[in-house]
Amino acid sequence: MSGAAKYRILVTEPVAEEGLNLLRREGFDVRVELGPEPDRLIELVEDAHGLIVRGATRVTAKVLEASRALKIVGRAGSGVDNIDLAAATARGVVVVNTPGGNSVSVAELALGLMLACARKICHADGRLKSGQWVKKECRGIELNGKTIGIVGMGRIGRQVAKRAVAFGMKVLGYDPFIAKEKISELGAEPVDLPDLLERSHVVTLHVPLTERSRAIIDAEAISRMRSDAILINTSRGGLVDERALLEALDSGRLWAAGLDAFENEPNPLPELVGHPRVVATPHIGASTREAQEQVGYHVASTIADYLLRGELRNAVNYTSVSAEQMHRIQPYLVLAERLGAFCSQIAVGRMKRLEFTYGGDLARESYGLLTDRALCGGLRPFLNDFDVNPVSARTLAADRGMEVVEAAESGPAGKSPSMAIVMKGESGVVSVVGGLSGQGRPRLLEVDGIPLDAPLEGTIVFLRPADVPGVVGKLGSYLGDRSINITNLALQTDGKGSAVAVASVEGPVTREIVYGLRQFAEIPFSRLVRLAS
Structure with a gap:
């Protein structure tokens, strides 16, 4: 009997057959029952060692409590809001996902919308199907020699840049959380947002929706764009002020827009979707056979590697620490995350170096765990489409050209534990110090060298x-x-x-x-x- 034969994998949502076959070849007992009701899911999970879901299955604390053998939950996709991470962690169940599996599909759709807008493909198709052979009003523009501005140089933005270069386009890149050197390495010219808007024939959005990025393309931004510009959005609807966009299209202020994401889904603004200068699709960026196959295969291989070989990738909730140590540092993990979030939200511009210093008894703990949580707090407000967690935080920071430095401050035993963060960036330096109150609640103790005392909540x-x-x-x-x-x-x-x-x-x-x-x-x-x- 193979080692895998003792493991049962429960699959409750459609997953590419390639992934299921991989598990079967490895010798796993694969049980597929799609869309079970909550009570039925509780029955099914009782003897499962692994569980594969997409976004519809709710993996609640009650479901997790019913499992006697569950070791890992795999999300075929990126979002894990349908999984109770706290309950999973409490029961020692690892949760993994498959970030980046749809990057190429989304990038290709962005290019497809760009071509459709530039060459008026949908308009020409509609006219011909209605029996009209017209050419003059279907005259478009070439992309060769034009400038494309990519807002967001993460996984998808990079794929777009690679393909735009092949089209003979000049690439401008804007991302406040990726070092300019990194953007240059991708073959793009790093610029600020106003410069990108003013120079680009095509502006394409590939950023998560956060408080800072909401309506990043508003009336003022549109006023900076060229009158022959094309706007592409395959990211999130809230990035664009749709009324301002509609007004610009009505007035001829913009050439066209290709939209795959809308403020109100599945009921987008009718006037926008039906506009003759708009090519619209119903948020299908990741809806390709290949993307679905990739996430299915990746989640299956991740589960197999973990159960058979102890290898762990794309973990969302994994932390290697003893129960005794976790009890000691738990309040400081909360402090670290909030201090990192506070520091990043008052900082200005790209961060290039992050220094973490631990004083008092914290200097004698495994403070790497605290750094991971602080990075989560600092990155999460701006990367909420990514799975920012203690496992991925350092990689995400490194991908954005951020250097992470840790140090322990020497001092006598018994000194009050404290944590300091210094963020050094292109626009200056921000420093904060935090600690715990007598009741164990996070407090802000210093900002830029000025002592104070304020709650961090x-x-x-x-x-x-x-x-x-x-x-x-x-x-x-x-x-x-x-x-x-x-x-x-x-x-x-x-x-x-x-x-x-x-x-x-x-x-x-x-x-x-x-x-x-x-x-x-x-x-x-x-x-x-x-x-x-």
């Missing part, structure tokens, strides 16, 4: 105000007029004219409201920070 308005009277009054009045309540305020100065303020707030606060504080001469810098509570 919830919604925060961060300011770098001038050291002059009246700042607190203007902040309170401005937020109060907008029904936003300040629940805690820490404001400290360095005695040399600089100050920092950290205001915990409740109410309908938005990034635009916080940026509006810059109308006051005393508040030249303001940022909205969102942390877990």
Whole structure:
């Protein structure tokens, strides 16, 4: 009997036959039952060692508790919001996924939409099918010699760049989280967003939807674009202000748009989808036979390698640490993630070097785990389409040209544990220090060398105000007029004219409201920070 014969793999959603055959060849007992009801899933998972799902199966704490032998859950795809990660971790069940399996498919669709827009393919096809042989109104433009601007140089953006070069196009690349050197290595000219918009004949979006990227293509951005430009979006609908785009297309301000993602799915704006200058598809970027085969094969091979050989790839929740050590550092893992998230959200521009320093008793722990969690906190607000987790965080940082440095601060035993982060980037340096309160809650203890004491939780308005009277009054009045309540305020100065303020707030606060504080001469810098509570 092979080693695999003792393992049963339960499959509850359609997976490419290539993946299932791989498991069978390895000797696994593969049981396929598609779409089971929750009660039936609980029955089926009882004696399963591995579980393969897509996005529809809900792997809840109740399901996990019912399993006696489950060792690994494999997600054929990237998102794992249908899996209770905390419950899986508590039961020692590894959760893996298959990031990047659809990159080529999405990139090819972007190129297809670009060609369809440039050559008016859909319009010409429709006319001919209606019995009309027209050519003049179907005259398009060549892509050869044109400039393409790629917003987001991650996995998909890189695939687009490679294919655009083959088309004879000049490639511009913008990504605030990837070093310029990395972008240049991909054959693209690194530029800022306004420059990209102004110079590109084609602008294509390949970034996750975050608070910062929402409506990245709004009326102002469109006003910077060429009148003969084509906009392509195969990423997320919220990246584009659809009303502003519609107005630009109606007025002839843009040549065309190719859209595979919309603000409201599956009910997109009818006027936009039906516009003669728009080529629209129903979010089919990953809907290819090859993409589905890849994720199916990859999740099957990942499960086989883990169960038979102990090799682990693309783990979402795996941490190698003893139960005793986890008990000691658990509160500091929360601190690390929130401190990293706070630091990255107040930083400006690309980060090139991240320094983590651990003091007190933390210097004697396995602080690499804390660094991983801090990186998760720092990257997650901007890469929420990626699976940012303690296993992948360092790779994602390295892919973006970020150098990670760790150090232990020497000191006497018993010294209060602390954690410091210094982010060095093209636009300056940001430093923060954090610790725990007497109740074990994360606290912010220092920003840019200025000591303070503020809770690291919830919604925060961060300011770098001038050291002059009246700042607190203007902040309170401005937020109060907008029904936003300040629940805690820490404001400290360095005695040399600089100050920092950290205001915990409740109410309908938005990034635009916080940026509006810059109308006051005393508040030249303001940022909205969102942390877990």
